Amino acid sequence: MPGPPEGEVAPFDGLRLLSVGHTLPGLYxxxxxRDLGFDVARVERLAGDADRFGGLAGQFPVRSLRxxxxxxxxxxxxxxxxxxFRRMAARADVVLEGFRPGTAARLGIDHAALAVENPRLIYxxxxxxxxxxxxxxxxxxxxxxxxxxxxxxxxxxxxxxxGMPGATYADGLAGLGAAINVLxxxxxxxxxxxxRFVDVAITDxxxxxxxxxxxxxxxxxxxxxxxxxxxxGAYPWYGVFETAxxxxxxxxxxxxxxxxxxxxxxxxPELADRQFVTGEERRQQREVLRATFRKRTRDEWVALLxxxxxxxxxxxxxxxxxxxPAARARRELPDAAATLVRSPVRLPPAACRPKRGxxxxxxxxxxxxxxxxxxxxxxxxxE
Numbered sequence: 482m483p484g485p486p487e488g489e490v491a492p493f494d495g496l497r498l499l500s501v502g503h504t505l506p507g508l509y510x511x512x513x514x515r516d517l518g519f520d521v522a523r524v525e526r527l528a529g530d531a532d533r534f535g536g537l538a539g540q541f542p543v544r545s546l547r548x549x550x551x552x553x554x555x556x557x558x559x560x561x562x563x564x565x566f567r568r569m570a571a572r573a574d575v576v577l578e579g580f581r582p583g584t585a586a587r588l589g590i591d592h593a594a595l596a597v598e599n600p601r602l603i604y605x606x607x608x609x610x611x612x613x614x615x616x617x618x619x620x621x622x623x624x625x626x627x628x629x630x631x632x633x634x635x636x637x638x639x640x641x642x643x644g645m646p647g648a649t650y651a652d653g654l655a656g657l658g659a660a661i662n663v664l665x666x667x668x669x670x671x672x673x674x675x676x677r678f679v680d681v682a683i684t685d686x687x688x689x690x691x692x693x694x695x696x697x698x699x700x701x702x703x704x705x706x707x708x709x710x711x712x713x714g715a716y717p718w719y720g721v722f723e724t725a726x727x728x729x730x731x732x733x734x735x736x737x738x739x740x741x742x743x744x745x746x747x748x749x750p751e752l753a754d755r756q757f758v759t760g761e762e763r764r765q766q767r768e769v770l771r772a773t774f775r776k777r778t779r780d781e782w783v784a785l786l787x788x789x790x791x792x793x794x795x796x797x798x799x800x801x802x803x804x805x806p807a808a809r810a811r812r813e814l815p816d817a818a819a820t821l822v823r824s825p826v827r828l829p830p831a832a833c834r835p836k837r838g839x840x841x842x843x844x845x846x847x848x849x850x851x852x853x854x855x856x857x858x859x860x861x862x863x864e
Contacts, residue, residue, distance in 0.1 A: 491518025491831035496667070497573045497846075499524060500550075501557070501566070501590070502580035505623070505649055506607045506683055508546040509656025510577060514663060516823070516830035519575070521550040522842050524557075524566060527863045545822040548814070551837035551845070554863030562861045563589045569846040571598040575663055578606045582617045592678040602676040603666040605659050611682035621683075626651035630687035631694065639708025639715070654686025657825070711735065717767035718743065718756065721795060728779040729795035732770075736791075743790040747773045838864055 485491050493514070500511050501524040511521045553569075556562040567590060570576055576595060578585050585591040585606070592604035609626060610616035616629075627633040627646060637644030659681045666677040688695065698704045711719040718734045734740040737756060744753040752766060774782065779794050786792040794800075801807055812823040814833055823830065837845070839862050840853050848856075856862045 485829045485831065489829075491516075492828065493664075493667075494518035494831065496520065496575070498522070498575040498577060498663075499566075499569055499573045500577040500579075502578050502584070504579050505543075505652040506655035506659065506681075507577050507579040508543055509653050510605075510607070510659040510663070511550060512546040512824045513657065513660040513826055514575075515549050516826040517664075517828070518831040520834065520845075522553050522569070522837075522846075523547065523550055524553050524555055524569075527554050527556050544819070545812070548821055549831075549833040551834070551842040553839045553842040555839070556861050557588050557590065559859075559861050560589070561856065561859060565843070565848075565856060565861065566590050567595060567598065568848070569843070570595040570602060572846050573599070573602065574667070575603045575605065577659065577663075578604065579608070580606075581620070582606075582608050582612045596676060600676055601670060601674065603663060603670065603679070604676065605663055605666075605679040605681060607655055607659055607681045607683065609683050611684075612680045623649040623651045623683075626683045627687055630684045631691055632687040635691075635694070635705075635707055635713050637707060639706075639713065641707075643707075651683050651687050654690070655681060655683040658686055716757070717763065717770050722771060722774040724774055724779040724782060725776060726778040730774060730779050730782050731793050731795055733791040739789065739791045743786065743792070746785050746790065749773065840864075 498519045498521045609621040633643045662679045707713045734743040812821040
């Protein structure tokens with residue numbers, strides 16, 4: 482996919498972002514900001530990020546998130562490495578930090594330390610549960626954050642255990658939320674000239690999406706569970722059905738017009754005025770639909786229902802990669818060895834920047850060749 486039209490620059494072209502301590506939330510964020518024109522430099526540990534994941538290293542390819550960003554390996558535990566980072570931050574517009582709370586302060590690269598030399602700096606810290614509070618030191622990953630927010634408990638069928646998510650939804654929401662906060666802080670800086678510190682918790686996104694459920698609890702004292710609402714399996718017209726070929730169909734015929742069409746096309750018009758039945762009648766309706774959907778293959782049902790009944794096939798990843806919706810996500814780069822996934826930015830993405838290693842990145846931040854050589858000789862930086 483090409484960059485902006487000739488003669489046009491990306492919206493934030495020329496702004497510099499330093500990312501440090503980045504895990505998936507940070508990588509989702511920098512992919513968005515990269516496509517908006519930020520010059521992104523990822524400050525990594527000398528040994529490389531892969532070491533921290535042990536036997537899982539290599540199972541999570543993230544080239545789509547890292548492509549077009551620079552890499553700079555610095556030993557931040559060495560005071561000279563931390564000093565080098567502070568020198569870079571003095572020329573940056575944004576620092577995106579993903580350590581556990583307190584780590585950046587121990588290294589001497591927290592917002593308070595960096596703002597001394599760069600009071601206009603936007604500093605966004607992403608952590609699991611926020612920088613303050615009783616859970617600030619808790620370690621976690623995406624599944625834990627969805628669980629702690631209440632989202633996991635609502636997933637899955639009404640009679641089973643909570644369902645496992647198929648993607649890192651909490652991490653992704655955190656990355657998007659961080660990107661939004663960066664852009665808002667930059668606009669605030671444009672108005673008053675001051676930098677900002679932004680505290681992003683990975684649990685913030687799932688909690689925001691659960692606003693209706695949390696409001697219900699706070700106002701009524703009752704909480705809904707799996708099976709209580711159409712989103713959690715209460716009604717048979719919003720769910721997943723197995724088809725004749727052992728594949729699956731998603732059905733979400735919420736509005737009466739869509740439900741009416743669903744009933745008539747599947748051959749059960751007698752159900753059309755019975756959308757919100759309860760008890761045994763609802764259970765029987767579910768069984769009727771289950772038996773009906775097993776009579777045709779998934780793709781046969783899609784051909785009959787997809788356009789006007791809110792029905793879509795449950796694609797495997799290989800099918801989804803070649804299906805029409807994925808065309809919006811494909812990013813083809815002339816020199817790329819593989820197709821990449823585009824961020825949700827729908828302005829023309831910034832042109833992909835050439836790869837830069839540690840020496841080139843430090844030079845871009847004003848380090849002389851002699852300074853770079855000295856840091857290398859001291860073992861403070863890598864390649």
